[in-house]
Amino acid sequence: MKVYDGDFISVIGNNGAGKSTLLNTIAGTLSADAGEIDLASHSVVNKSITYRSRWMSRVFQDPKMGTAGDLSVAENLVLAQSHTHTTSLRRYKKADRWNRYQELLKTLNMGLEDRLETQVKYLSGGQRQALSLLMATLSKPKLLLLDEHTAALDPKTSRDVMEITQDIVTREGLTTMMITHKMSDALKYGNRLIMVQDGQIKLDVSGEDKKNLKSEDLVGLFA
Amino acid sequence: MLISSLGQGLLWAPLVIGVFITFRILDIPDLTTEGSFPFGAAVTISLMLHGQSTFVATMAGFLAGCIAGIVTGILDTKLGIPSLLAGILTMTGLYSVNMHIMGKSNIPLLDQKVLMNYLPESITPDVQTIIVGLIITSIVVGLLYSMFKTRLGLSLMATGNNKAMSSANGIQTDGMIIFGYMISNGLIALSGSLIAQSNGYADIGMGIGTIVIGLASVLVGEIFLRGRNILVRLLAMVFGAIIYRLLLTIAMGLGFPPDDLKILSAIILVIVICVPIIQNRIKTKKQLKQYLSQLSEGEEYEQQSEIRNISSQKLTKGILSGDRE
Numbered sequence: 257m258k259v260y261d262g263d264f265i266s267v268i269g270n271n272g273a274g275k276s277t278l279l280n281t282i283a284g285t286l287s288a289d290a291g292e293i294d295l296a297s298h299s300v301v302n303k304s305i306t307y308r309s310r311w312m313s314r315v316f317q318d319p320k321m322g323t324a325g326d327l328s329v330a331e332n333l334v335l336a337q338s339h340t341h342t343t344s345l346r347r348y349k350k351a352d353r354w355n356r357y358q359e360l361l362k363t364l365n366m367g368l369e370d371r372l373e374t375q376v377k378y379l380s381g382g383q384r385q386a387l388s389l390l391m392a393t394l395s396k397p398k399l400l401l402l403d404e405h406t407a408a409l410d411p412k413t414s415r416d417v418m419e420i421t422q423d424i425v426t427r428e429g430l431t432t433m434m435i436t437h438k439m440s441d442a443l444k445y446g447n448r449l450i451m452v453q454d455g456q457i458k459l460d461v462s463g464e465d466k467k468n469l470k471s472e473d474l475v476g477l478f479a
Numbered sequence: 480m481l482i483s484s485l486g487q488g489l490l491w492a493p494l495v496i497g498v499f500i501t502f503r504i505l506d507i508p509d510l511t512t513e514g515s516f517p518f519g520a521a522v523t524i525s526l527m528l529h530g531q532s533t534f535v536a537t538m539a540g541f542l543a544g545c546i547a548g549i550v551t552g553i554l555d556t557k558l559g560i561p562s563l564l565a566g567i568l569t570m571t572g573l574y575s576v577n578m579h580i581m582g583k584s585n586i587p588l589l590d591q592k593v594l595m596n597y598l599p600e601s602i603t604p605d606v607q608t609i610i611v612g613l614i615i616t617s618i619v620v621g622l623l624y625s626m627f628k629t630r631l632g633l634s635l636m637a638t639g640n641n642k643a644m645s646s647a648n649g650i651q652t653d654g655m656i657i658f659g660y661m662i663s664n665g666l667i668a669l670s671g672s673l674i675a676q677s678n679g680y681a682d683i684g685m686g687i688g689t690i691v692i693g694l695a696s697v698l699v700g701e702i703f704l705r706g707r708n709i710l711v712r713l714l715a716m717v718f719g720a721i722i723y724r725l726l727l728t729i730a731m732g733l734g735f736p737p738d739d740l741k742i743l744s745a746i747i748l749v750i751v752i753c754v755p756i757i758q759n760r761i762k763t764k765k766q767l768k769q770y771l772s773q774l775s776e777g778e779e780y781e782q783q784s785e786i787r788n789i790s791s792q793k794l795t796k797g798i799l800s801g802d803r804e
Contacts, residue, residue: 283647309649322647324640327633334630335637339649344630375707391648 488721489612514573519668544668552657
């Protein structure tokens with residue numbers, strides 16, 4: 257399977273089909289038994305998560321997973337900003353950086369711009385997930401992995417977070433892979449759709465074909 | 480009495496800060512403490528007996544503790560041994576190492592100058608201890624405070640808070656945990672080195688119970704000084720060390736023999752864990768009663784008692800996990 261620059265791929269499939277395995281293998285949580293994974297022309301198969309994070313970001317399903325709850329919103333953003341200077345001995349708090357974060361948080365429209373110093377654990381699930389999304393995209397990754405990132409949210413927040421996702425991905429031109437259980441999201445967002453079944457890719461449509469795809473067609477394929 | 484517990488407390492402060500780093504920042508109960516404390520003492524006193532200068536010997540004590548910490552860190556992260564067991568293994572191993580360094584179970588200093596003797600003789604020994612303790616504690620707190628303000632410190636805090644998220648953001652979490660163990664045990668050994676100098680001897684059994692002393696002081700400090708700012712949290716540890724010493728001195732003054740100090744330490748730890756929990760329970764009960772007296776309908780009463788259960792659970796959990804608001 258090849259992911260092209262600028263692709264926004266939705267991955268669907270029934271439970272146990274191998275979606276999460278696919279994503280976890282790319283992310284490095286699972287090691288691959290066989291095969292190759294190349295990321296931005298680096299072979300990353302069986303490399304550490306830390307190494308892969310130079311080109312890749314991930315938003316987890318659980319809002320608590322993607323953020324450090326005891327740290328403030330701003331501190332979380334600092335962590336996400338640079339993946340290569342993690343042991344730098346420079347002070348991380350800078351006024352211009354804080355202002356920039358405030359601007360970015362404003363674009364999320366979640367009321368986070370006034371809560372830079374709030375510990376993340378006091379935010380709602382939606383706010384936490386929106387923050388995770390902003391953090392994942394802050395370092396402009398070559399590949400953004402979204403692991404059912406709206407599954408734990410209520411329908412309205414889920415829709416808001418999907419809209420934010422769409423905005424950021426379009427604005428930054430990010431290559432994205434999104435696992436979802438919601439057929440409507442899979443059809444509505446992205447330029448390419450992949451359906452996984454029994455560990456194999458059963459369907460891979462993109463462009464016009466994907467636009468013409470209807471949910472009835474997909475339900476028929478879920479055998 | 481107050482003066483001597485102040486001085487002793489300041490000498491114990493590095494140990495409490497060390498325990499704070501593993502217990503609160505990394506969220507690991509590290510038992511290496513019991514081994515690295517006498518390790519620092521043994522290295523310092525032996526070097527001094529072999530003619531090294533006090534400053535070199537004290538620094539060597541600190542570095543020895545760092546090495547002990549690195550060993551536990553490697554056992555924990557690279558070899559995948561559970562952290563509690565990793566600490567016990569290093570602690571046990573260090574007993575033999577300490578015996579080899581000291582040659583026998585107790586080595587007294589002869590006429591070597593300890594750090595306190597570098598101060599003018601006109602000052603009383605208690606005040607000398609306070610001055611040395613203050614200088615060292617200020618250096619430790621100052622360095623750690625600036626470290627926690629850098630990206631390195633932030634990475635350390637993030638690793639202890641959420642490991643999965645940290646590695647996804649490019650932090651070498653294994654390295655960070657080893658680093659945390661290292662400075663923590665370095666500080667604990669520094670404390671051992673200072674206590675040995677103050678006592679005038681190193682003893683193989685001086686590490687027994689230090690983890691209880693450390694944890695109790697951490698909790699006592701957090702009861703007296705609360706805050707999210709890292710400087711406040713570090714200073715709370717210094718206060719904790721001093722107040723804890725004061726409690727022990729009072730107990731000794733009441734006529735407890737020195738042999739009973741260990742069980743007193745354990746009892747103090749139990750009390751400082753339980754008191755905030757009971758306090759919170761009484762507080763929520765009081766608030767609930769007040770609230771209920773304003774309500775008249777039985778239906779709402781049921782809802783409220785449900786809420787009470789949830790909030791009291793949350794509070795209990797909050798204290799043990801060091802939740803701070």
